[in-house]
Amino acid sequence: MSKPTLLPARRPLGHLATLRRDPLMLFAQALGAADDAVRMRFATREAWALFEPALIKHVLVDHTELFDKGTRGYDTLRLLLGDGLVTSDGDFWLRQRRIAQPAFHKKSIARFGDVMAQAAESLADGWRFLKAPIDVAGAMTRLALRIAGLTLFGEDLTDETAEVSRAVDVALGQFRNRVSSPLPPGLRLPTAGARAFDDAVSTLDRVVFQMIADRRAATDPGTDLLGLFMAARDAETGEAMNDRQLRDELITMLLAGHETTANALAWTLLLLAQHPAWADRLADDLRARLDGRAPTVAEALDLPLLDQVFQESLRLYPPVWAVGRRVVEAHRLGPFDVDAGTYIFVSQYALHRHPRFWRHPERFDPTRFAPGSDELPEGDRRYAYLPFLRGRRQCIGDQFARLESLIILATLLQRFRFRLVGDRPIAPEASVTLRPRGGIHVHVQPRR
Numbered sequence: 001m002s003k004p005t006l007l008p009a010r011r012p013l014g015h016l017a018t019l020r021r022d023p024l025m026l027f028a029q030a031l032g033a034a035d036d037a038v039r040m041r042f043a044t045r046e047a048w049a050l051f052e053p054a055l056i057k058h059v060l061v062d063h064t065e066l067f068d069k070g071t072r073g074y075d076t077l078r079l080l081l082g083d084g085l086v087t088s089d090g091d092f093w094l095r096q097r098r099i100a101q102p103a104f105h106k107k108s109i110a111r112f113g114d115v116m117a118q119a120a121e122s123l124a125d126g127w128r129f130l131k132a133p134i135d136v137a138g139a140m141t142r143l144a145l146r147i148a149g150l151t152l153f154g155e156d157l158t159d160e161t162a163e164v165s166r167a168v169d170v171a172l173g174q175f176r177n178r179v180s181s182p183l184p185p186g187l188r189l190p191t192a193g194a195r196a197f198d199d200a201v202s203t204l205d206r207v208v209f210q211m212i213a214d215r216r217a218a219t220d221p222g223t224d225l226l227g228l229f230m231a232a233r234d235a236e237t238g239e240a241m242n243d244r245q246l247r248d249e250l251i252t253m254l255l256a257g258h259e260t261t262a263n264a265l266a267w268t269l270l271l272l273a274q275h276p277a278w279a280d281r282l283a284d285d286l287r288a289r290l291d292g293r294a295p296t297v298a299e300a301l302d303l304p305l306l307d308q309v310f311q312e313s314l315r316l317y318p319p320v321w322a323v324g325r326r327v328v329e330a331h332r333l334g335p336f337d338v339d340a341g342t343y344i345f346v347s348q349y350a351l352h353r354h355p356r357f358w359r360h361p362e363r364f365d366p367t368r369f370a371p372g373s374d375e376l377p378e379g380d381r382r383y384a385y386l387p388f389l390r391g392r393r394q395c396i397g398d399q400f401a402r403l404e405s406l407i408i409l410a411t412l413l414q415r416f417r418f419r420l421v422g423d424r425p426i427a428p429e430a431s432v433t434l435r436p437r438g439g440i441h442v443h444v445q446p447r448r
């Protein structure tokens, strides 16, 4: 039986304590231990981290039937999201994905361009006379939440933004503790953290069930994502989705549709604040093309320099920093024999900083993604750059996120310069997503 190199661990629960304390460090250690795959142990569970493109392709593309989402991470996420697109598996997942897909076709997304541009412009207008510094990460969360509400569900969630953001903060904040606890994820302990988690889920439930009730009361179900889910009928039974299923899909979309994009935007603004020469170069390029206004959809998709900056930001700070899968059936995984029940991790954060694939990986260098660069994620290298994953579980919202991000960044970067407050290093906090710990506090200065 051939197995990957074992990452040494002296504690009885193996690497669980490091996973809890500093998961990014754990994957960085794993990356240093072997080039292809590394074995770790979380209590009694064996877990492998993969770094070799061919092995990653095996899991994500070639043999998806041999893996499922029955890991502790997804079990924990299910406490919040139920059985929505992110957490479901098998035939049920496939059916739901097919129902949702039309809302993410190029044509559907292009319809959202105006809403995205207007939301970005209105935020920029509000920033013109700012005196005090702001937390730009919080601002991006509110903006992305507003856009997700308007585009996917036809709902202006501006009034609910503060409570939804707080609920998401609490729920995701609890995630790491639960994932890395030796206790079962669903075990209800009478702790303050558990109560706060339950309250957060109730808040999100209330917002989403209200959306469902409003739409049921409307004469026209609409053609947005909510409308598609409500109109869908099971091919065999003819049944519509019940309120619980709708709730699971909507909470999933609400969270997946704003939390990741908000982080991508926040990290991009941080990198540009840290690299003012790039920010100036980009502002000049954007102004020459757009003359200060927000881009149309066609214009946004044709901003090469901004696109390179955005891709480099997703490399250094991938909002989804790792995904896990469970092996369903023992089999041969490349040169190794893997047992059923083993957890397999693909960590974007580790892969995107792997010296085997990137020169000076810690350096911010958008030219990696310029045409002709030998670092472009092509061929095998595609599996070393996975911000949206690949294969059948690839992000359904990747084009949506890209369009939204380019429109917002193009609008803001032409008009403002961002200066960091103080010199406190901003560390990534790895929960479900990769968030800037403590936010990103900046002075927002209008460009003349």
Ligand code: HEM
Pocket: 085, 086, 097, 152, 252, 253, 256, 257, 258, 260, 261, 264, 318, 319, 320, 323, 386, 387, 388, 389, 392, 393, 394, 395, 396, 397, 398, 400, 401
């Ligand atoms: C920069 C922004 C985004 C990033 C980096 C991102 C990344 C990802 C990744 C890595 C996955 C795979 C997760 C897994 O296997 O567990 C995923 C799945 C998913 N994403 Fe995104 N995402 C982004 C934006 C969005 C947006 C805007 C939406 C919706 C409007 C969205 C909806 C989803 C859904 C529903 C899934 C599950 C898809 C499935 O398994 O069928 N994401 N995303």
